[in-house]
Amino acid sequence: MTRDEVEHHWLEQLLPLWRDCGFDREHGGFVNRLTSERTPTADPFKRLLVQCRQIWTFSSAAQRGAGDWALDLANAGRDFLKTRLFDADHGGYFLTCTLEGEPLDRRKDLYGHGFVILAFAELYRASGDAGALADANDALEIVQARLRDPVHGGFFEAAEANWSVLQATRRQNPHMHLFEAVLALHDARPDAAVLEQATALLGLLERAFFDEATGSLCEYFDETWKPQPGVEGRLVEPGHHFEWVYLLHSYARRVKQATSTAADRLFEFASENGVDSDGGVFDRIDCTGKLLLDTKRLWPQTEYVRALVARAEHSKSDSARDAAQDALETVMHRYVDPRCGGWYEQLDCTGAPISDSMNATSVYHVTGALIAVLDLMDAG
Numbered sequence: 001m002t003r004d005e006v007e008h009h010w011l012e013q014l015l016p017l018w019r020d021c022g023f024d025r026e027h028g029g030f031v032n033r034l035t036s037e038r039t040p041t042a043d044p045f046k047r048l049l050v051q052c053r054q055i056w057t058f059s060s061a062a063q064r065g066a067g068d069w070a071l072d073l074a075n076a077g078r079d080f081l082k083t084r085l086f087d088a089d090h091g092g093y094f095l096t097c098t099l100e101g102e103p104l105d106r107r108k109d110l111y112g113h114g115f116v117i118l119a120f121a122e123l124y125r126a127s128g129d130a131g132a133l134a135d136a137n138d139a140l141e142i143v144q145a146r147l148r149d150p151v152h153g154g155f156f157e158a159a160e161a162n163w164s165v166l167q168a169t170r171r172q173n174p175h176m177h178l179f180e181a182v183l184a185l186h187d188a189r190p191d192a193a194v195l196e197q198a199t200a201l202l203g204l205l206e207r208a209f210f211d212e213a214t215g216s217l218c219e220y221f222d223e224t225w226k227p228q229p230g231v232e233g234r235l236v237e238p239g240h241h242f243e244w245v246y247l248l249h250s251y252a253r254r255v256k257q258a259t260s261t262a263a264d265r266l267f268e269f270a271s272e273n274g275v276d277s278d279g280g281v282f283d284r285i286d287c288t289g290k291l292l293l294d295t296k297r298l299w300p301q302t303e304y305v306r307a308l309v310a311r312a313e314h315s316k317s318d319s320a321r322d323a324a325q326d327a328l329e330t331v332m333h334r335y336v337d338p339r340c341g342g343w344y345e346q347l348d349c350t351g352a353p354i355s356d357s358m359n360a361t362s363v364y365h366v367t368g369a370l371i372a373v374l375d376l377m378d379a380g
Contacts, residue, residue: 001325001328001329001332003374003377003378006328006370006373006374006377007065007370007374009332009336009341009370010061010366010367010370011061011064011065011066013341014341014342014343014363014366014367015057015058015061015066015070015363016341017034017038017340017341017342018030018034018054018057018360018363019058019069019070019073020038021034021038021039021040022034022040022054022360023073023076023077024040024046024099027099027100027101028076028079028080028083028084028101029046029051029077029080029081029084029097029101030046030050030051030054030077030080030360031043031046031050031360032045032046032047032050032359032360033357033358033359033360034340034342034357034358034360035356035357035358036337036339036340036342036356036357036358037340038340041357044098044099045096045097045098045099045104045105046084046096046097046098046099046101047095047096047361048081048085048093048094048095048096048112048115048116049111049112049115049361050360050361051077051080051081051085051119052081052112052115052116052118052119053115053119053360053361053363053364054073054074054077054360054363054364055074055077055078055081055119055120055122055123056115056118056119056122056123056364056367057363057364057367058070058071058073058074058077059071059074059119059122059123059125059126059127060122060126060367060371061367062074062126062127063125063126064371064374071126071127074123074126074127075123075127077119078119078120078123078132078135080101081093081116081119082135083101084097084101084102084103085097085103087103087106087108087161089161090161090162090163091138091142091146091163092108092113092139092142092146092163093108093112093113093116093139094106094107094108094161095107095108095109095112106160106161107158107159107160107161107166108146108147108158108159108160108161108163109157109158109159109174110143110147110155110156110157110158110174110175110178111157111173111174111177113139113142113143113147113178114143114174114177114178114180114181115177115181116135116136116139116181117136117139117140117143117178117181117182117184117185118177118180118181118184119136120132120133120135120136120139121133121136121181121184121185121187121188121189122184122188124136124188125187125188133188133189136185136188136189137185137189140181140182140185140197143155143178144197146159146163147159147163147165149223152223152224152225153204153207153208153225154170154175154201154204154208154225155174155175155178157169157170157171157174167223169220169221169222169228169232170220170221170222170223170225171219171220171221172205172208172209172217172218172219172221172240173219173240175201175204175205175209176205176209176240176243176244176247178201179198179201179202179205179247179251180243180247182194182195182197182198182201183198183247183250183251183254186198186254195254195255198251198254199255202248202251202260204225205244205262206260206262207225208221208225210262210265210266211227211287214269214287214288215265215266215268215269216236216241216266216269216287217236217237217240217241217244217266217269218233218236218287219232219235219236219237219240220232220233220235221233231286234286234287234288235284235285235286235287235292236284236285236286236287237283237284237285237300238270238271238273238274238275238281238282238284238285238300238304239281239283239297239299239300239303239304240303241266241267241269241270241274241307242266242267242270242281242300242303242304242306242307243303243306243307244262244263244266245263245266245267245307245310245311246303246306246307246309246310246372248260248262248263248266249263249310249311249313249314250310259314267307267311269289271304272289273285273289274300275304278330279304279327279330280296280301280334280347280351281296281300281301281303281304282294282295282296282300283295283296283297283300283346294348294349295346295347295348295349295354296346296347296348296349297345297346298335298343298344298345298346298362298365298366299362299365301331301334301335302331302365302366302368302369303365303368303369304327304331305324305327305328305331305369305372305373306368306369306372308320308323308324308327309324309369309372309373309375309376310372311324312324312376313376313379321376324372324373324376325373325376325377328369328370328373331369334347334351335347337353337358342358343358343362343366344358345357345358345359345362
């Protein structure tokens with residue numbers, strides 16, 4: 001695919017679909033899902049995660065020539081987030097609200113707040129609005145103050161509205177996205193204090209998440225960061241391996257150091273065990289490489305593309321560049337729905353679509369892959 005074809009799909013097909021059909025112009029806020037007929041599904045709530053990821057998406061597009069409409073939509077999402085999901089009594093953001101914007105699930109979680117930081121940091125970069133940067137800083141401060149685990153390290157994942165911590169299984173995934181968010185905040189506010197927080201999360205990856213013996217990434221842990229017993233402690237997701245690969249390369253560029261050896265080993269494990277002969281990424285395997293789920297959700301495919309881009313940028317190899325661009329072309333051929341310009345959410349083992357709905361949260365993953373390849377093409 002040419003650069004113009006990639007950009008045209010992103011800015012002229014995919015994002016206008018979600019602009020025109022994925023924003024609630026009566027009550028505000030982004031909808032959770034669309035059908036292939038371009039209509040919102042009948043979900044009786046709106047999610048914090050959806051608002052944040054779409055704010056990030058349209059802020060990113062605004063910086064890359066989408067036009068004023070993209071920034072306007074990102075700001076509309078911010079308004080909904082601040083007026084409907086922000087907790088004025090205790091600080092932080094609720095998990096969900098009703099379609100009309102009344103708080104519904106009042107819990108606070110690490111995963112969602114990571115994306116609050118990511119969204120506002122990107123909106124600041126797109127708009128220069130100091131208020132957006134302040135919102136990003138405030139979200140990070142409350143996560144540090146309310147969810148940090150002073151005994152075992154890392155963060156608790158969930159709390160009540162008043163920030164009373166809810167004990168639960170620990171996961172690497174929310175910490176990975178907090179790592180991503182802190183890197184984004186560093187782009188908006190490039191000071192050493194922000195980068196130190198990313199370095200601390202990298203230490204948790206190396207100490208707990210990364211299994212040195214297998215080169216795989218553990219998903220579920222107890223409160224002391226030991227892998228959960230049984231099947232849960234052994235399962236891994238190739239898509240998360242590829243996300244970490246991209247983020248580790250991004251971190252290394254900022255600190256001007258060699259990329260962590262974990263990046264190579266995570267890529268090798270996931271690509272050898274979690275990618276089929278046609279280049280499709282499986283949903284789930286275990287730490288021995290055994291296939292557990294042969295379905296293929298959209299987001300792992302896009303994260304595979306981003307990992308390939310990161311390795312191409314690092315190696316400066318023409319063949320690596322070609323591999324990354326070819327991977328995006330393959331994914332677009334399989335997952336773009338020609339009926340509406342959106343993307344299929346998941347394919348079965350034969351390559352047939354499983355779901356007829358498109359998740360708003362996946363637009364963030366697709367946008368990340370498209371931007372990565374566009375940047376790679378622009379680098380020459």
